[in-house]
Amino acid sequence: MGSDWPAPHEGGRSSAYWSSLPEWGGPVKPAIPLKYLEAYGPAVQAQVLDLIDQGSLGDYLQSRYGEAHAARNDKALFELAVEWKNRFMRNTPPLTKVLYDSRLQALSHALGTHTTVSRVQGHRLKASREIRVAAVFREAPADFLKMVLVHELAHMKEGAHNKAFYQLCTHMAPNYFQLELDLRLYLTFLEARPAGIP
Ligand SMILES: [Zn+2]
Numbered sequence: 001m002g003s004d005w006p007a008p009h010e011g012g013r014s015s016a017y018w019s020s021l022p023e024w025g026g027p028v029k030p031a032i033p034l035k036y037l038e039a040y041g042p043a044v045q046a047q048v049l050d051l052i053d054q055g056s057l058g059d060y061l062q063s064r065y066g067e068a069h070a071a072r073n074d075k076a077l078f079e080l081a082v083e084w085k086n087r088f089m090r091n092t093p094p095l096t097k098v099l100y101d102s103r104l105q106a107l108s109h110a111l112g113t114h115t116t117v118s119r120v121q122g123h124r125l126k127a128s129r130e131i132r133v134a135a136v137f138r139e140a141p142a143d144f145l146k147m148v149l150v151h152e153l154a155h156m157k158e159g160a161h162n163k164a165f166y167q168l169c170t171h172m173a174p175n176y177f178q179l180e181l182d183l184r185l186y187l188t189f190l191e192a193r194p195a196g197i198p
Helices: 035-053 057-064 074-088 142-155 163-172 176-192
Strands: 097-101 112-121 124-134
């Protein structure tokens, strides 16, 4: 993020998703540090607080992320994850389960989780690969769900957040870093609304 932030969006609220959100307003204002943005430092956080003060954080997000996704249930989410996996990570073992988890409230850094459980089935060791996505992403813009799936799929190959991990992420989503920052802005936006994250 830097000087290339766009001017507040002046178009109409065309997307059904965004028009369903209440207008920005109310007395609630988050304090520094912004918990979703701690890794970005005080300068970035101050810019974000300015956007909130001007009431334009929602407009910034809407202007870039107006597109909703169709993965509204676990079955559709599973199919989407498999589609992405087959496109970019064909050589990793199949996913066994992909689901929205309402216990993951995106409160911590857990935007999603991934687990690989190995157990003996007959004579073979069978690996179960499971991705859980925080339920808040059921209603989120398409690009943010994509970022979370890309992140968790990359963990199927790389356990740690190392260079190889992020190379895999940017292979699947070239604008991965921008998406991750903007996703954190989105969570900040949702939480700072008077109603908070639903
Ligand atoms: Zn991770």
